[in-house]
Amino acid sequence: MARNGEGRDRRVRGFAARAGGWSVRHRWAAVGIWVLFVVLAMGLGSAAGRVDVSDGDQLSGETSRAARIVDDAGIDEPAGETVLVQARDGRLTATAPEFRKAVADVVAAVQGTGAVTNVRSPYAAGAQTVSRDGRTALVQFDMRGDPDTASDRVEPVLKAVEGVADDHDALRIEEIGGASMGKTFDDAFGDDFQRAEYSAVPVALGILLIAFGALVAALLPVALAITAIMATMGLMGVVSHLQPMSETANSVMLLVGLAVGVDYCLFYLRREREERMKGHDPKTALRVAAATSGRAIIVSGVTVCVAMAGMMFTGLAEFQAMGLASLMVVAVAMVGSVTVLPALLSLLGERVEKGRIPFLHPTRRRNGGNGNDGSRFWKRVLTVVLARPAVSVVVAVGALLAIAAPALGMKTQNLTLDQEFGDSLPIVQTYDRVNAAFPGGSDPAEVVVRADDINSAAVRDAIADFRAQAVSSGASRGPVEVTVHGGQNVAFIDVPLVGGSDQGRAEQSLALLRDRVRPDTLGTVDGVEAPITGQVAGSKDFNDQIVGSVVPVFVFVVVFAFLLMLLSFRSLTVAITSIALNLLSVGAAYGILVAVFQNGWGASLVGAEGVGAIISWLPLFLFVILFGLSMDYHVFVVSRIKEARLQGRSSHDAIRHGVVTTAGVVTSAAVIMVAVFSIFGTLSMQSFKQMGVGLAAAILIDATVIRGVLLPAVMALLGERNWYLPKWLRRLPDLTHDEVALDAPRTGSDEGAVRVSP
Numbered sequence: 055m056a057r058n059g060e061g062r063d064r065r066v067r068g069f070a071a072r073a074g075g076w077s078v079r080h081r082w083a084a085v086g087i088w089v090l091f092v093v094l095a096m097g098l099g100s101a102a103g104r105v106d107v108s109d110g111d112q113l114s115g116e117t118s119r120a121a122r123i124v125d126d127a128g129i130d131e132p133a134g135e136t137v138l139v140q141a142r143d144g145r146l147t148a149t150a151p152e153f154r155k156a157v158a159d160v161v162a163a164v165q166g167t168g169a170v171t172n173v174r175s176p177y178a179a180g181a182q183t184v185s186r187d188g189r190t191a192l193v194q195f196d197m198r199g200d201p202d203t204a205s206d207r208v209e210p211v212l213k214a215v216e217g218v219a220d221d222h223d224a225l226r227i228e229e230i231g232g233a234s235m236g237k238t239f240d241d242a243f244g245d246d247f248q249r250a251e252y253s254a255v256p257v258a259l260g261i262l263l264i265a266f267g268a269l270v271a272a273l274l275p276v277a278l279a280i281t282a283i284m285a286t287m288g289l290m291g292v293v294s295h296l297q298p299m300s301e302t303a304n305s306v307m308l309l310v311g312l313a314v315g316v317d318y319c320l321f322y323l324r325r326e327r328e329e330r331m332k333g334h335d336p337k338t339a340l341r342v343a344a345a346t347s348g349r350a351i352i353v354s355g356v357t358v359c360v361a362m363a364g365m366m367f368t369g370l371a372e373f374q375a376m377g378l379a380s381l382m383v384v385a386v387a388m389v390g391s392v393t394v395l396p397a398l399l400s401l402l403g404e405r406v407e408k409g410r411i412p413f414l415h416p417t418r419r420r421n422g423g424n425g426n427d428g429s430r431f432w433k434r435v436l437t438v439v440l441a442r443p444a445v446s447v448v449v450a451v452g453a454l455l456a457i458a459a460p461a462l463g464m465k466t467q468n469l470t471l472d473q474e475f476g477d478s479l480p481i482v483q484t485y486d487r488v489n490a491a492f493p494g495g496s497d498p499a500e501v502v503v504r505a506d507d508i509n510s511a512a513v514r515d516a517i518a519d520f521r522a523q524a525v526s527s528g529a530s531r532g533p534v535e536v537t538v539h540g541g542q543n544v545a546f547i548d549v550p551l552v553g554g555s556d557q558g559r560a561e562q563s564l565a566l567l568r569d570r571v572r573p574d575t576l577g578t579v580d581g582v583e584a585p586i587t588g589q590v591a592g593s594k595d596f597n598d599q600i601v602g603s604v605v606p607v608f609v610f611v612v613v614f615a616f617l618l619m620l621l622s623f624r625s626l627t628v629a630i631t632s633i634a635l636n637l638l639s640v641g642a643a644y645g646i647l648v649a650v651f652q653n654g655w656g657a658s659l660v661g662a663e664g665v666g667a668i669i670s671w672l673p674l675f676l677f678v679i680l681f682g683l684s685m686d687y688h689v690f691v692v693s694r695i696k697e698a699r700l701q702g703r704s705s706h707d708a709i710r711h712g713v714v715t716t717a718g719v720v721t722s723a724a725v726i727m728v729a730v731f732s733i734f735g736t737l738s739m740q741s742f743k744q745m746g747v748g749l750a751a752a753i754l755i756d757a758t759v760i761r762g763v764l765l766p767a768v769m770a771l772l773g774e775r776n777w778y779l780p781k782w783l784r785r786l787p788d789l790t791h792d793e794v795a796l797d798a799p800r801t802g803s804d805e806g807a808v809r810v811s812p
Contacts, residue, residue, distance in 0.1 A: 074344025269409025
């Protein structure tokens with residue numbers, strides 16, 4: 055081996071090392087280019103504007119076809135509102151004078167606001183909005199103006215209805231509809247969700263302060279993550295003209311961007327710090343960090359990007375938006391970590407230790423000030439694991455399988471309002487009362503009929519037959535209402551479904567309409583298109599599409615992750631074990647979700663009593679996100695183990711060294727992720743609570759049981775077989791050229807010498 059360019063010293067050829075070296079040599083240029091990129095991305099995004107996912111883009115199938123017919127016809131369906139008037143006991147009925155007076159007062163009050171139109175009284179000729187028992191009646195009307203912004207204008211109407219309710223104590227008088235529900239949910243949970251997003255950054259900063267013990271060092275990862283997120287927000291605006299985005303995609307991007315941005319910077323910064331604490335000069339420390347942690351960041355980042363790309367195979371616009379946004383923020387954070395970060399560290403030098411916090415700085419916490427000593431706790435754990443690896447594998451796998459076992463009974467569905475929000479909002483109880491009195495009335499199925507001539511006799515007769523058979527078939531109890539838009543040759547048929555808020559029974563009624571009633575009536579007329587949409591139809595179409603996309607997403611993510619691991623480590627064994635361990639981690643997360651939210655074990659601890667199901671989109675979402683994020687730790691730990699093996703250490707010693715020396719950074723990164731995801735587990739909406747709890751539990755398991763026990767135990771059992779690559783695979787591209795073996799720092803003229811393995 056030669057030193058400092060003598061003999062056959064070899065320059066490191068990988069992208070991470072080259073990028074880090076260029077950034078150190080051109081520090082101000084690297085920082086300037088990054089700042090310019092962030093500013094340009096934000097400027098372009100602002101200029102381009104953002105195109106959001108429309109109703110027609112949300113799903114394929116009938117729901118999407120119905121939305122496109124409405125969009126093509128240029129029809130803006132108004133935001134409909136309903137006022138429930140209901141006797142509190144059995145004495146009053148809709149025929150009582152007091153009841154009639156209350157209905158008249160509601161009609162006058164809402165008309166008096168000037169914000170509504172098309173007010174329909176339950177006593178009008180032909181109206182069928184008095185319940186069978188006579189105790190409930192509905193006053194219906196539409197909000198004026200753009201239906202998408204109706205929730206911003208509904209407050210005067212809500213106040214008018216509340217005023218009438220105060221004057222009639224014997225009756226329940228409550229408003230419900232798209233606008234009122236939107237306003238109620240925004241008021242109750244909009245600020246809640248924003249606070250969770252904003253609190254994620256201070257939480258991450260606090261944990262980094264503990265990890266680094268210095269303010270400047272703690273601020274670097276947060277600054278990198280925030281600038282990566284800002285740049286991605288701008289890029290999302292540009293890309294949205296090809297792939298529409300959404301608020302949900304924005305929130306997921308923020309979560310993923312904060313997690314990986316902080317993680318990648320943490321990996322790089324801790325390695326640079328470690329090398330300096332071992333005695334290497336600053337330039338050598340940065341070279342080592344670039345060639346080792348920098349390479350691990352690129353391998354991990356590309357793997358996470360591939361996992362996020364799996365969402366594109368769902369065919370669901372919302373998932374595609376989330377996948378693309380997450381992919382972009384990971385790519386931006388990855389590039390920033392291996393380019394601008396080395397430049398900043400070179401510029402700061404020893405000043406990265408500015409703002410030291412007493413008793414928290416690593417030189418005070420670690421034995422002898424040597425950052426390579428690792429964690430005492432994990433040393434003790436590794437001693438036990440490596441002494442009895444077979445027992446450790448059996449115990450760890452058994453525990454994970456036991457945790458995952460409840461997932462075998464997983465029941466997924468779109469959560470109903472009472473499941474999503476519980477009894478926390480009065481409007482949820484109003485929804486239940488409307489459904490009890492008029493099953494399916496609050497969320498009717500809507501048949502969107504398009505014909506060459508909507509007013510032709512054949513089409514009119516078919517619509518009349520459909521109305522009659524919808525009731526006679528048992529799919530609906532009525533009233534079935536028809537609205538015709540003659541100029542656009544479009545008609546809407548609203549069909550209250552038998553089953554109401556009972557999703558299973560309502561889907562049976564929907565199937566009757568789609569499979570029997572429609573073909574026998576509207577299907578007999580040439581040129582008629584009649585997709586059926588609505589809340590129940592949308593939920594069913596969404597679930598069907600999610601189920602249909604599970605296999606292609608799973609295959610894509612697993613196969614490409616396997617190939618990336620194979621190329622990056624040139625080991626068939628590492629590729630197989632990485633996939634197996636990640637699947638165990640995901641399975642354990644599923645088991646915890648089912649145990650808590652479906653079976654109710656410990657549900658009171660997280661405020662999830664009575665949910666009884668997992669929201670339908672979550673399992674696939676969790677699989678993609680967790681599979682990607684878990685690779686962070688796996689790549690980082692295995693890279694360090696292989697590096698130690700290349701230095702000539704024995705297998706057991708390399709495993710011990712790799713796990714112990716990465717334990718601190720993996721623990722810090724995991725604590726940040728768990729803390730950030732746990733914040734979302736405190737939200738009131740069960741869908742976000744389930745997402746937060748699932749992600750936090752999986753990351754915690756992955757960083758402890760998987761990486762601290764199972765990975766070293768499996769690798770110890772395999773020994774040299776960890777690096778097995780069949781001869782027929784050795785022609786694959788070699789992506790391992792950044793791996794270096796380092797001597798201890800030297801003194802004199804050899805200070806900081808680096809020995810590179812051939």
